Amino acid sequence: MKRFIQTIFLFSFPVIAIIGAFVYLDLFEIIWHYDNYYSSSNCVGTNRGYITTMVYKNNKEKYKFDSFIFGNSRSRSYTEAEWKNYIAKSSVYYHYDESGGSVSGIYHKIKFVDNCGGKLRNVLLVIDPELLSNYEQDGHLFIIPPQICNYENVITFYKEHLIAFTNFNFLRAYIDYKISGKYKDYMGDFIIEYVNSENKNDHRHNYTDPINSETFRFEQDSLIRNGKYYTKERIAVFKNVQHPDSIYPNYIDNKRAELLEGIRMLFDKHHTNYKIVISPLYNQIRINPKDLEFLNRTFGKANVFDFSGKNKWNIDYHNYYEQSHYRPNVANEVMKIVYSR
Incomplete structure (x- = not known):
């Protein structure tokens, strides 16, 4: 019996x-509570x-x-300072985004705000066809937080993070970064490429x-x-990704329609002043x-603004950080168009 117990323990x-x-380490910041979840000491990519x-x-x-x-993440180019030019100055702003993005994730976040009173x-609401293609997402960086869906996925949520924690490539990247202090291309989404400062006035870092x-x-x-x-x-990533004659699938x-209609109903409940922006992606695919017809019908054509396809911004890669994310100058012009109506 003693040997059996020793074997089990071994x-x-x-x-x-x-x-x-x-x-103990809680590298993904999902175990313990933090007053500041954007600490400069955390170099790990989180959900x-x-x-x-x-x-x-x-x-x-x-x-x-x-x-x-x-x-x-494309919504991060839209800033409070610019948005406040078009909404009441007394409004209290929060940027509630997610990585990747899914229809379910957006719905549950809006519903969560409502449930919290x-x-x-x-x-x-900043969307694009790639977000619409995702009903829900897998993986530790993208899975919906249990807090906003009645903890229905709590086991899966922590399992995905535990799998990521034990991934050899993650451990290799984490240890390498901790020792060298340098981001390397192979580290991908495991490690944050740019240092996050805790001082807004320190413009050397994000x-x-x-x-x-x-x-x-x-x-x-x-x-x-x-x-x-x-x-x-960086210029190389912009090559061969534009397809101006192409259209995304339906x-x-x-x-998805049920969730989008649910979002509209929540907006109606709160008498929300809302606008839907379809992002101007660099790929120029419409x-x-x-x-588009469904979005116009559900949210009202006057509230939906389609910037997909070829436009004045995506003919110049200088308007983009890389092939996926456009810069604030584009977002500022988009807001000016959206709210000029």
């Missing part, structure tokens, strides 16, 4: 050690949807947010506001201003006419 010890390290949810929970009672920008006075989750790409923008950002390697099926 084989279970590595598992216990891994889970212990996963919980942005989870982080923005926890920051909202931390601050909602004190700041009474009533105006939200929802979307995927929050107001939806103004909403800028900054994410610990209260409203707004992100500022100071480091990249500084490199662009100084003519050092668009290296040969993504909005019954289950949204499917059936999807």
Whole structure:
């Protein structure tokens, strides 16, 4: 019996050690509570949807947010300073985005604000066909936070993060970065490429506001201003990705339609002043006419603005950080068009 117990302990010890390290280190910031989820000490890529949810929970009672920008990472180019030119100055802004983005994720975030007793006075919803293609997403960076879906996926959520934690490529990248202090291309989404400062006035690094989750790409923008950002390697990612004669498939099926109609009903409930922006992606591919027609019918044509396809911004790669994300100058012009009506 004693030998049996020793054998069980011998084989279970590595598992216990891994889970212990996963919980103690909490590299993905999903175990413990943090007053600031955007600490400069954290170099690990985290689930942005989870982080923005926890920051909202931390601050909602004190700041009474009533105006939200929802979307995927492309929405981060839309800033409070510019948006406040078009909505009431008394509005209290929160940037509630997620990485990748899915129809389900956006719906549950809006529903979460409603469930928390929050107001939806103004909403800028930034979407694109790639977001519409995702009903839900897998993987630790993209899975919906359990807090906003009644904890229905809580086991899967932590399982995905534990799998990522034990991934050899992640451990290799994390250890390498901790030792060298340098981001390398192979590290991908595991490690954050640019340092996040805890001081908004430190424009050498990027900054994410610990209260409203707004992100500022100071480091990249500084490199662009100084003519050092668009290296040969960065220019190379823009090649052969434009297809101006192409159209995305029809993504909005019954289950997506139900969630989008649910979003509209929440907007109606709160008498929300809302606008839907279909992002100007660099690939120049147009949204499917059936999807556009559904959005126009559901949210009202006056509230939907389609910037997909070829336009004045995506003919010049200088308007983009890379092939996926456009810069704030584009977002500012988009807002001016949207609210000029």
